[in-house]
Amino acid sequence: MLVCLSMAVPAIASADSSMPRIVHEACTEFVRGRPYTISARFEDESQLFDPKVIYRTRAGGHWKHASFKKDGDEFHVVLLPREMRKQLEYFIEVFDEFGNGPARMGSPDAPIKLKAAKGAEACEQIPKNTEVVVMATGSPEPKPTPVTPVTPPVKLEEPQGECSNEVRPLYCEPWLWGGVGAVVLTGIGIGIYFIAFDGDPDKNVPGTIQLRAFGPNVTGAQ
Numbered sequence: 001m002l003v004c005l006s007m008a009v010p011a012i013a014s015a016d017s018s019m020p021r022i023v024h025e026a027c028t029e030f031v032r033g034r035p036y037t038i039s040a041r042f043e044d045e046s047q048l049f050d051p052k053v054i055y056r057t058r059a060g061g062h063w064k065h066a067s068f069k070k071d072g073d074e075f076h077v078v079l080l081p082r083e084m085r086k087q088l089e090y091f092i093e094v095f096d097e098f099g100n101g102p103a104r105m106g107s108p109d110a111p112i113k114l115k116a117a118k119g120a121e122a123c124e125q126i127p128k129n130t131e132v133v134v135m136a137t138g139s140p141e142p143k144p145t146p147v148t149p150v151t152p153p154v155k156l157e158e159p160q161g162e163c164s165n166e167v168r169p170l171y172c173e174p175w176l177w178g179g180v181g182a183v184v185l186t187g188i189g190i191g192i193y194f195i196a197f198d199g200d201p202d203k204n205v206p207g208t209i210q211l212r213a214f215g216p217n218v219t220g221a222q
Contacts, residue, residue, distance in 0.1 A: 019103040020044035020051075020094045025127055026105075026112040029120035036084050038077045039125040040068070040092055040105070047097040053077045054108075055090035063108070074126060088114040 024040040038053050051068040068075035079088070091106030106112040 016044070016046045016096065016098055017100060018045065019100045020048060020096050022092055022094065022103055022105045023126060024092060024105050025123070025125055027114060027120070027123035027125065029117040030084055030088060030114050031118070031120050032084060032086075032116040033081050034084060035081050036079045036088065038079070038090065038092075040075050041073060041126050042075060042094055044096045044100075046100075049095040049097050049099075049101075051075055051092070051094040053090050053092055055079065055088060057083050057085055057088055059087070059089070084116070086116050 021043040022040055023043065030036045040051075042048050042051055053066045053068065054063050055066065056063050066077045066079065068077050089111040091104055091108065091111050093102045093104050095101035095103075
């Protein structure tokens, strides 16, 4: 019988190897001279062990411990009014019954800090739909940053005509248009020539002089 029990205990202990999870959102202010309540929720597969708030009311002061009181699914710690003066620094710590932990919210080196105010705004320390998973280091697990894929710009090709192809029409050949231009210029020159001389090649020809002589008709011929 003793052998069976000794084998059963390690089996139960090995069933839970995870630290408790802490659900808590800290406020930023408290009302000076009034009691202040710190609330949290703990989640674990096994029983909790020693959930507590470790706090101090001045920077560099001695840390004090206050154990949580269970109220249904929630846990609360009430700090006395005489302690609530200028500031509050605290962190939450908890183990489970198998010694997994400590799970922490905050830490001695990076505690949660609140300032005194005349009228602090109401704040919900136990979110209903948000679960904060805290590891032994006291820092929530980082969430991966979503990366949006970037579509490379599409390079638009410039439109190309028929003359850019290897096999192209005859009118795309430069020598054809050179010949057409020569014919047009020749025709224009011939037209200017005929217009200038009005169809009579002897008229107004440069270098031609017409002479007419006038004198008495000695023969009397008409």
